[in-house]
Amino acid sequence: RTLRIGLIPGDGIGKEVIPAGRRILEALPASLGLKFEFVDLKAGWETFEQTGVALPEETVSVLKSDCDGALFGAVSSPTKAVKGYSSPIVALRKKLDLYANVRPVKTVVTAPKPIDMVIVRENTEDLYVKEEKTYDTPQGKVAEAIKRISQRASSRIATMAGEIALRRQKIRAGGAPSIHNGPLVTITHKSNVLSQTDGLFRSTAREALAAARFQDSGVAVEEQIVDSMVYKLFRQPEAYDVIVAPNLYGDILSDGAAALVGSLGLVPSANVGEGFAIGEPCHGSAPDIQGQGIANPIATLRSAALMLEFLNEEAAAAKIYAAVDGNLEEGKLLSPDLGGKATTEEVVQDVLRRL
Amino acid sequence: RTLRIGLIPGDGIGKEVIPAGRRILEALPASLGLKFEFVDLKAGWETFEQTGVALPEETVSVLKSDCDGALFGAVSSPTKAVKGYSSPIVALRKKLDLYANVRPVKTVVTAPKPIDMVIVRENTEDLYVKEEKTYDTPQGKVAEAIKRISQRASSRIATMAGEIALRRQKIRAGGAPSIHNGPLVTITHKSNVLSQTDGLFRSTAREALAAARFQDSGVAVEEQIVDSMVYKLFRQPEAYDVIVAPNLYGDILSDGAAALVGSLGLVPSANVGEGFAIGEPCHGSAPDIQGQGIANPIATLRSAALMLEFLNEEAAAAKIYAAVDGNLEEGKLLSPDLGGKATTEEVVQDVLRRL
Ligand SMILES: CC(C)[C@H](C(=O)O)[C@@H](O)C(=O)O
Ligand SMILES: CC(C)[C@H](C(=O)O)[C@@H](O)C(=O)O
DSSP: OEEEEEEEEESTTHHHHHHHHHHHHHTSOGGGOOEEEEEEOOOSHHHHHHHSOSSOHHHHHHHHHHOSEEEEEEOOOOSSOOTTOOOHHHHHHHHTTOOEEEEEEEOOTTSSSOOEEEEEEEOSOBGGGOOEEEEEETTEEEEEEEEEEEHHHHHHHHHHHHHHHHHHHHHHHTTOOOSOSSOEEEEEEOTTTOTTHHHHHHHHHHHHHTSHHHHTTTOEEEEEEHHHHHHHHHHOGGGOSEEEEOHHHHHHHHHHHHTTSSOGGGOOOEEEETTEEEEOOSSOOOTTTTTSSOOOOHHHHHHHHHHHHHTTOHHHHHHHHHHHHHHHHHOSSOOGGGTOOOOHHHHHHHHHHHO | OEEEEEEEEESTTHHHHHHHHHHHHHTSOGGGOOEEEEEEOOOSHHHHHHHSOSSOHHHHHHHHHHOSEEEEEEOOOOSSOOTTOOOHHHHHHHHTTOOEEEEEEEOOTTSSSOOEEEEEEEOSOBGGGOOEEEEEETTEEEEEEEEEEEHHHHHHHHHHHHHHHHHHHHHHHTTOOOSOSSOEEEEEEOTTTOTTHHHHHHHHHHHHHTSHHHHTTTOEEEEEEHHHHHHHHHHOGGGOSEEEEOHHHHHHHHHHHHTTSSOGGGOOOEEEETTEEEEOOSSOOOTTTTTSSOOOOHHHHHHHHHHHHHTTOHHHHHHHHHHHHHHHHHOSSOOGGGTOOOOHHHHHHHHHHHO
């Protein structure tokens, strides 16, 4: 099988880590029967400055018609609102209907307080529909935004969360060491205030997860109000397996969960739709270290693996995860964000060696 | 001066901790020249079950016309959406225009990683306007909610944050031990996605904090996007002094910050308007421990002090804080949430003894 992968480095350290993602894919053992072709694509702040658009039409159409998946680096946001500029990754998620943002957050099982959870974030609606307006009143300006929650999007994201819980359970059943007893999906919302919108998310998610295929496999379902979820995330993170949330809460919870492990430089994500996935490291463009060759490539390497998982190449993904874990467990070649001195290049070479 | 204080225990352990709040106010030394009168008021789930309304008109009108401040315990939320029920504390904040929710989160200065911050949350608008609608589409139900941000509310909450930063700075200048060098206000928003609503909050807050009275006193101002704010809250909480945020982000950040200290049972809050304040412990009604007499009263005692601060009775507030700190520092009579064995009554008596 040949996979065509779009490469969208974007800005800042995106340009340093995406090439690492490409190299790990190219280095996968031939025995897996996988080949890769790569297409370089543009998006981001620099692209906006050069062309006046942050997400060129060509990037979207090539991804749509010509690619099986992609790796996205990071984009810099302007520090002030700039007319005509809006986040290309948010647009990409919508245009390609990548309705799930999946972010695994995991420490080694031998950590003092091991964590192994996945945040499954709805990726297409909520306040991210960006329907806003501003008007004048005698008391000054007032602005409004629409938060939109649909049964359709809530149902498919909850189903995805259930599938992921099942898949994780299967891997555990295969003998992988684990901190969880059984599969658990935690639905996060604020329906005590937003009874219609978050109420719809809640009831739809409950319904989707009540399906026989989840219930027969023992997927437990519980709920947490978002504020209390953030509290629990920090007090007992080990208790959570799969957390499903509407877009904005998912955004906040993903970053919160990332704070639980050593560095943002370790945390991958994937934007997932029907048969398409974009891997995206969860760190940003990090202008403070850009160009120094010291960015941690691991979030991108793991994102490449996560992309492969959702393209049904689980064996290839497992190879990458194992190589990365080997590097981290040995702990000799770590980038500065982890307290080490290794360059991006040295970390990549160490991981490639273990592949 | 005589202060009339409304007492709204609400549900669950609210009924066990609000009496403790009353007792500490009654026990304040006569030398402070403060007298208290108390009015018992109803609100909550039990009230809803008995009367069909969660917040009786009488509670609102007595508070408005007859009280200087109040203590609010906690209310239980129904586990399913119930027609006609909606949160009485959210309604109270709006009806009394208690536009600021102030939540100090603090550890002792000698803690391994001391924290000393205040979250200042806008309390009247954002998604809490609760303007929602639901409609049918060929793909199923869709629900929408309005997020409303006004220049007026953003300006006054940012000004309140600035005032609090100044007041904290004055206390430090008086020689109180501190982990901060100078006053800092961090504006939290998501204007990279919500350029109009959160953009308005951001620019209005910036403007309010640029006022000469803040700038001349060296109040530094910075910004954090809400997802990154949650990340930073956990990675370097010691860096934050005053954080100001729109309603929903403030709700989430308050609980996140509370997770940084030992127990929710320690964390107070106040709902503050012009010349009126309601102290409110930030824990909930805790049905799991209700009726056992082991609820931690400290969040309520501190909330009573916080209420007094905003009623300009800083000396009385300082007495309560000192007595509570004495109890915690000695560590002999602690409630079970802090790993101790003391009952609510024993903790209250220990604090009263130190007053
Ligand atoms: C950059 C920003 C628009 C984006 C988001 O809010 O989705 C980011 O925080 C993320 O999580 O990918
Ligand atoms: C109970 C709930 C409606 C409330 C809120 O969201 O404001 C609570 O979380 C709080 O912070 O006081």
